[in-house]
Amino acid sequence: MRFNHLDLNLLVALDVLLEEQNITRAAERLHMTQSATSGVLGRLRTFFEDDLLVQVGRKMQPTPYALELAKPVREVLITIRSSITTKQVFDPGTSKRHFRLVTSDYLISVLFARVIQHLQKEAPNVTFEMLGPSDNSGELLIRGEVDLMIVPERYIIEGHPSQLLFEEDHVCVVCKDNTKIGDSLSLEQYMQMGHISVGFGRTRHMSIEDWFMSQYGFNRRIEVITNDFNTLPQLVVGTERIATMHKRLAELYATYLPLRILPTPVQVPIMREYMLWHRSMDGDPMHRWIRERISQCIHNIEQNKAA
Template identity: 40%
Template sequence: MRFNKLDLNLLVALDAMFTLRSVSRAAEQLHMSQSALSSSLARLREYFDDELLVQVGRQMELTPRAEVLREAVRDVLVRVDTTITAMPSFDPTQSDREFRVFVSDFTMAVLMPHLLSLAQEEGSTVRFHLMPQTRQPQRTLEQGDADLLVIPQDYCSADHPTEMLFEEDFCCVAWDQSRFAREGLTLDQYKAAGHVVMQPPGMDRSFENRFMDGAGISRRVEVTSYSFLTAAYLVLGTERVATIHRRLADLIQRGLPLKVMPLPVKMNNMAQVMQWHKYRTQDPGLVWLRGLLHQAVLRMDA
């Protein structure tokens, strides 16, 4: 198929090469020979009158023209995938579809078990790929690499729709043999204590860190973790404290010698939402998944 003398099939090859920055790996992903893909690249270079990808050392880099084209090509392919190839109906008991859902380990621990349980009770045959946090979650969505994001509202893109799932507050946890567990925790003690803090992989700051910085509260960070779930474990046997989500603290406290205490500073609640690509609003599979997530929230809090 051609448009303005461009073979549109070449856009799929171009997108793969832009993403992988390698002709050989793109050929492998597309199940093409390397020579065939090299021929496609030559035709694309001729059409756009630009090298598009150039060898720099051991890897290929995008030219300035290619950088401009990269997101436009991905947007076109996502739109085609979501509006033309989408199935008109969805039956979770007959589908082998895989849903790619972007979640933190907090959401994975407190919410996703209820989602999976509900899906099984429905007799669902779908699969779930739970994906880790990245620096730019909205880019993951826009490139079609995730079907759904479950993230704090503050991290959402203004370009795509969202739905509220639940609000979350925060608390402090300490080892139940620590002085904080015995004596309590004032604001001055909180500031002076050693802290275990979660730093999201590839992201600047967590919701908690954003709030503390904005409130002018300086903490003595002694341990940094990449996981919300492990922060509570890392205070055990120490005089350190961690600030974590209330639902996560309630879950972990059942099996660990922890003392859960109120946060000695008024912190805004976190709005946890789900976000999907604007082109996929009417996708029957995502409509089903979004509804199931709302049911999972009700079960989580029951």
């Protein structure tokens, strides 16, 4: 397809080139040779009358005009995908859609594993790919490279739809054999103990560390950092350390690990988990069906738990 003498297929290549800023990596993603990819870049330079990418040392850097093009090119490609390539007959029973979701291991353990079981019965050919949270998760959603994010409220992205799924409390977890701690926990005890915490991404963002700092002006004494929520309770066992974690996950692990669950010494704000998606997917029938099923499954799980 051509528009104003531009082969629209070249926009796919331009999007990849601007993201990778490297001919070799772009060629691999485009399934082209390096020479063919260089030729595509040449055609793009001719059309836009701009170098787009220039060699600076061993790296390629986008020109100011290329940076201006990056967002509208990505928006065009997302619109084409949502309005043309995904407009198939809506039939969950036969659909072979592949959905990429950003969600934490905590959510998979306490809720999403059962959600996937329910969805498999109604849409047996639909597949899923779970991606852990990272520094660029929001960018993946904005670029249309993931279908859904299920994340705490603070990660909501302005301009894209979202829906509250459920609320979660935090609790403290210690080993059942820890005799230094009774049935309650003072703030002084809490601050004196060694802590196990979760850190995500290159910045090692802590799950509740920022909140403690802003409220009380001091750090917990963190002795162990892990990169997923499921290892928190496991690392408490056999130690005198403490972990502050999601209540649902703590209750799950307390059924088969020697753990005690205690209230937090101070009230930690309720965490609200939201489902987010790119605005271009809002009206897509299959995408909407998946969102509705996820919401309904979580509601049913919560209802059965309360019963």
